[in-house]
Amino acid sequence: MRRVLKEEYDVLVVGAGPGGSMASYYASKGGAKTLLVEKSQEIGEPVRCAEAVPRLEEFNIYPSEEFVRSYIKGGYLIAPNGKRIEVKGGKTEGYVVERKIFDKYLAIRSAKVGTRIAVKSRVVDLYPCEDGFKVKVLHLGEEYTVKTKIVIAADGVESSVAEMAGLRCKKNPMEVCSCAEYEMTGVKLLDNHMMEFYFGDLSPKGYAWIFPKGDAANVGLGVIDKKKKAIEYLNEFLEHPILEGRLKDATPVEFKCGGVPVGGPIERTVGDNIMVVGDAAGQVSPLTGGGIYLAMSCGSIAGEVAAKAVKKGDYSMETLLEYERRWKERFYNTLMTELKYKNILQRLGERELNIIAEVMDERLEEIDVKKIIFKVVKKAPSLLKYFGELIA
Amino acid sequence: MRVNYERCGYCGACVGVCKSMALELIENRIVIYQERCKGCKACMIVCPLKALEE
Structure with a gap:
């Protein structure tokens, strides 16, 4: 470990979540x-996620019993009236995956x-130095200065590293x-392969969810609210x-919490010798709060671009702008929509x-927003005021 | 600002909104650098657990 921190690198990736592991995978492969560099003593810890991920075949990652806990066929959107x-x-x-194991799997895949x-x-x-950054890393109380040509900041919602380099990402x-x-066991699910999403006052400006997870289920919610805390809403839910x-008969086996940036991507995700990936870059679906797929996709691109830049010997913002x-x-x-x-x-x-729920078909293959709005406005013209900017 | 460690779930949401870089998540502990804190209370708003107190 100490030896690793004493060498010089082409690319230094901060944060071993899905974004960082994919970025480092493609940088190494290139x-x-x-x-x-991971600050926790265990990759994957602490988990702060509902652990649902889309199909990953496009990354050449196949569902393995090692980390997959439930196969998901779709979801139920549940209106306040039920x-x-x-x-x-x-x-x-x-x-739905076991994130602790999934994250470690991706890091090992990158190490390979x-x-x-x-x-x-x-x-x-x-701090910037000739041809790169000098990165101060603290490990077991000792400080190491690691020289690198490119930094990829995949340090999650905390996003301090890009901020240190002068990119605004708070x-x-x-x-x-x-x-x-x-995470609870003993939950009676509507269906073992369907996610449940609940909307309304039970979770203001967000939603509550129940996701099947093997013998257990993740029961949680996300809110944006100044008056009451997420934990209070959760206990009521x-x-x-x-x-x-x-x-009624469910009992918890784990408690998780977290903050999800749902305000869209940050203004600049690239600077001289640096790229920002994943939650740190605001690469999260504002609608669902899902970030794993985006972090993995954008991380892959960042890794590829970094490897190309190293081959070219040019790590300027201009070159990295390809990312x-x-x-x-x-x-x-999609993110802006x-x-x-x-x-x-x-x-x-x-x-x-x-x-809105009333006018929607009970079974859908995909959500056609325009069609739904059309039906809603026809049924309740007073709702037109909410959708003005979408119809215009 | 101070952290009530009995309530804290060390998720780092507060760190993500602290524009004055007064907060850091180190393993399972939120650290506050009081001299940097401007008292904007952004951290109190996002904390899921009411772990930040004035």
Whole structure:
């Protein structure tokens, strides 16, 4: 470990979550000498996530019994009045994983192609030097200065590393969803392969969820609210009449909490010798709060671009901008559209949510927002005011 | 600002909104650098567990 921190690198990735592990995987695969630095003593800990991931075949990662706990066919969207809408197939398919094991699996996968890893190693500062950064890393009370040509900041919602390098990535508190979750056993699920999403006053400006997870289920919620805390909403949710006593015999085996940046991507994800990936970059679906798929995709791109830059011997912002261009090409429009939908959803009260659920078909393959809005406005023209900017 | 460690779930949500870099998550402990804190209370708003107190 100490030896690893005494060498020089082409690429130094901060944070061994899915984004950082994919970035380091592609950097190493592309021939760059790569170090992955993780501040926790165990990769994957602490978990602060509802653990649902989409299908991962496009990353050449196949569902393994090692980390998959449940196969997911889709989800139920549940309105405040209890009406259920079933959405199945396509993008809603995926898995609920054991994040602790999944994250470690991805880090090991990266190590297998040459990435060196330092755990219990915390980046405390970094400063530009000729041709790169000098990164100060604290490990077991000792400070190491690691020289690298490129830094990839994948340090999660805390996002301090890019900030140290002068990129603005701290979030506005009203754009961070505050989440609390119990992993519980003894939950009566609606279906062992379907996720459940609950909307309304039980979880203001967010939603509550029950996700099947093997013999257990993740029962949690995310809110944006100044008055009451996520944990208070969660404790009320556990006894909420909408669940019809399905958690009566449930008991927790783990408690998780976290903050999800749902305000859209940060302004700049690239600088000279640095790229920002995942939660740190705000690469999170504003609508669902899901970030694993985006972090893995954007992390892969960042790793590829880093390896290319190393081969070229040019680590300037201009060269690294290929990363920003590529990830924006794939995801920017979707993220901005979702941001619009989220802002509208957050303004809707229970009455409006019930009207929307009422006009929706009970079984859907995908959600066609325009079609739904058309039906909603036809049924309740007074709701038009909420959707103005979408129709225009 | 201070952290009530009995309540804290060390998720780091507070660190993500602290623009003055006064908070850090080290393993399972939130550390406050009081001299940097500007008292904006952003951390109190996002904390899921009411672990930050004035």
